[in-house]
Amino acid sequence: MSKLTPYLLVAPLVAFIAIFTYVPIVSSVDLSFRSWNFMSPEMPFVGFSNYARLFAWDDFWDSLKVTTIFAVISVPIRLVLALAIASYLKRETLSSRVLRGAMFLPTITSTVSIAVVFSWVFSTDYGLANGLLTAMGLGKVPWLQDPSVTLLVLIFINTWKQLGYDVIIYIAGLQAVPQELYDAAAMDGGRRFQVFRRVTVPLIMPTTYFLLVISVIEAFQIFTIINVMTRGGPAGATDMLVHLLYRTGFVLFDIGTGSALAIILFVLLIGLALVKARALGAKVHYEA
Amino acid sequence: MSRSLHISIAASFVALAASTIAAQAQTTVSFWHSFNNRAGEALEEIIANYEAANPDVDIQGEYVGNYNDIVARLQAAIPANRAPAAVILEVTRYGLFADGGVLVDLTPYFEADPLKDVLYDYAREIGVIGDKNYTVPFNSSTPILYYNKDIFARAGIEGEPDLGTFDEILKAAQTITETLGSEGITGIAAPGQFARWGLVMANGSDLIDSMTGEILLDDPKTIEAYEWMASLVDEHKVASADGVTEEDNGRDAFLAGKVGIMMNSTGNYVGAREALGDNLGVLPMPCNPDCSVPIGGAGIGILASAPQDVQDAAYDFVSYAASAEANAIWFAATGYLPINKNSAEQPVAAEALANQPGIDVAIKSLPYAHGRARTPVVTWMRTTEYDVWQAMALGQTPVEAAMTKFAEDTRAEEARISN
Numbered sequence: 001m002s003k004l005t006p007y008l009l010v011a012p013l014v015a016f017i018a019i020f021t022y023v024p025i026v027s028s029v030d031l032s033f034r035s036w037n038f039m040s041p042e043m044p045f046v047g048f049s050n051y052a053r054l055f056a057w058d059d060f061w062d063s064l065k066v067t068t069i070f071a072v073i074s075v076p077i078r079l080v081l082a083l084a085i086a087s088y089l090k091r092e093t094l095s096s097r098v099l100r101g102a103m104f105l106p107t108i109t110s111t112v113s114i115a116v117v118f119s120w121v122f123s124t125d126y127g128l129a130n131g132l133l134t135a136m137g138l139g140k141v142p143w144l145q146d147p148s149v150t151l152l153v154l155i156f157i158n159t160w161k162q163l164g165y166d167v168i169i170y171i172a173g174l175q176a177v178p179q180e181l182y183d184a185a186a187m188d189g190g191r192r193f194q195v196f197r198r199v200t201v202p203l204i205m206p207t208t209y210f211l212l213v214i215s216v217i218e219a220f221q222i223f224t225i226i227n228v229m230t231r232g233g234p235a236g237a238t239d240m241l242v243h244l245l246y247r248t249g250f251v252l253f254d255i256g257t258g259s260a261l262a263i264i265l266f267v268l269l270i271g272l273a274l275v276k277a278r279a280l281g282a283k284v285h286y287e288a
Numbered sequence: 289m290s291r292s293l294h295i296s297i298a299a300s301f302v303a304l305a306a307s308t309i310a311a312q313a314q315t316t317v318s319f320w321h322s323f324n325n326r327a328g329e330a331l332e333e334i335i336a337n338y339e340a341a342n343p344d345v346d347i348q349g350e351y352v353g354n355y356n357d358i359v360a361r362l363q364a365a366i367p368a369n370r371a372p373a374a375v376i377l378e379v380t381r382y383g384l385f386a387d388g389g390v391l392v393d394l395t396p397y398f399e400a401d402p403l404k405d406v407l408y409d410y411a412r413e414i415g416v417i418g419d420k421n422y423t424v425p426f427n428s429s430t431p432i433l434y435y436n437k438d439i440f441a442r443a444g445i446e447g448e449p450d451l452g453t454f455d456e457i458l459k460a461a462q463t464i465t466e467t468l469g470s471e472g473i474t475g476i477a478a479p480g481q482f483a484r485w486g487l488v489m490a491n492g493s494d495l496i497d498s499m500t501g502e503i504l505l506d507d508p509k510t511i512e513a514y515e516w517m518a519s520l521v522d523e524h525k526v527a528s529a530d531g532v533t534e535e536d537n538g539r540d541a542f543l544a545g546k547v548g549i550m551m552n553s554t555g556n557y558v559g560a561r562e563a564l565g566d567n568l569g570v571l572p573m574p575c576n577p578d579c580s581v582p583i584g585g586a587g588i589g590i591l592a593s594a595p596q597d598v599q600d601a602a603y604d605f606v607s608y609a610a611s612a613e614a615n616a617i618w619f620a621a622t623g624y625l626p627i628n629k630n631s632a633e634q635p636v637a638a639e640a641l642a643n644q645p646g647i648d649v650a651i652k653s654l655p656y657a658h659g660r661a662r663t664p665v666v667t668w669m670r671t672t673e674y675d676v677w678q679a680m681a682l683g684q685t686p687v688e689a690a691m692t693k694f695a696e697d698t699r700a701e702e703a704r705i706s707n
Contacts, residue, residue, distance in 0.1 A: 041389075125474070125529075126530060126537070146682075230533065236675045251360065
């Protein structure tokens, strides 16, 4: 085997990633400094004016704010619920296995289908949710018309869809915790909550860390549910960052500003990952 | 191996080669459109008829979503060199493509085509910007007022209702909501954007002046019309808020017999008739006091990126699609307006006019139908209008303040994109 062989073996994958990941990123950076509408053969260099336009644009700050609120509420709910359910479903019983499958179904179901179905469930005058409330003698809730309620609806649907994935990952993490540690804790007289806090939580920290990183990225990149259910409404109240990016680039024909927004989102997510690494890195141990 | 088997294999190869050569001799015209269901079937019939008469041309029609979806997909396809040869483009949103040199100037084709003499003026006009013709009309429409006769009768409104002014419409909607609200029936569907534009025109104004390009979003008459429309949802509660955040909800509820009045494109006529049967009533849009309706729909443009022979074949098809024969099929199947002066004489159109009461209401509106502005800022204005309308109709922002800011923002955007 020559020294070149390993490089030749990985070359196809490296080329694939370079072409389909890094070239588009570099291209987006380039486009973010240009003015282009997809059609013009010319793409004049405009410096930082696309970025300046974004920072002066109320819609951008509103979008950043609502996306941050969405992430701050939905991520902890997802992680806490997933850990609680995983703790219950980690046992290798038939019912646990069936429930794990049931929990995972929404994750592998088409997001568009889910959004369409929930659009009808949460229709104010014709939906199932208000039908049930009305049958119970309660008033109708404007699920998709009141901005704060609509945001909660979106958080609920996203949590419902993603929870199965989080649960499965947590179950894998919980099952990797050595039984001897629980036995030792029991012999030392540890109570259930103490064992959970002192043994389980530290030992599944790599799993928690992984899910935290993934769920924050997902929260900042949420698009499909928004685009199908609210299109950023009511009145722009759920126009989250990626939907604003889509609207700017593909509806308003402003590719330069859309690319600038993509780069800002990219930098923001890297920044958040670094903050999380600094805040939690010392608590993440990959060996028991 | 037997001799006959050898001969069979050789014959197969010859047949395969011949069919391949024949296929290569065909000119293929890829055509993106926005029609499915009943309209999609009618378009397929038109394409099949054309191909039968022109076996050397293969029209590959593809449904790619609504008008917005087409614009989004076209944008992505153009830099990737994957754009179709022909595409349906909504009448107010092709200006940017024409401006960017994406669309072929069809004026030379048009001037040499006898079609130009048999198209209605209103139809021909929708494809013109300045002195150039960029699209050939295909599906033209105006908003009309649909009502459910059964709901009106149950609400105690007998005979053909008076729905000629904003006050009369509101009064009928209130009567229906008060009488039948307990059954989940509301008086009127919140107007969609096409109907909103029509109601502004009926109130004596416009969103953007089609002749001068002046932005009229903060004109007092425009604001007055929006105040009335928003009041249907926010103040009088005669229209469901579901139709504000998703316009199709209002239409679907009307088709399901849950709404008394709907203002929508004439292109919904056949679907509404299928849903409601003889309970469907059709009237012109209100005159409050002006009788004026916008012309909507779409035309077919040809992309400059297509080879010349494909452009020629595409125009030939587009011209056929606007012919009396094809347009009559389209009119009878959908309810869209006739664009060809001879369409009504075709048997299929004559039968529709005789047997489908109300299908001619939009035709009668033509004397006061007007084209709309199609300057590059219109795309931005229409996209943004949805959010502004939601804010007003859901009571989040006062109408006058919302429209004043909307007008300022639109003027700023117009200045930005013109630089």
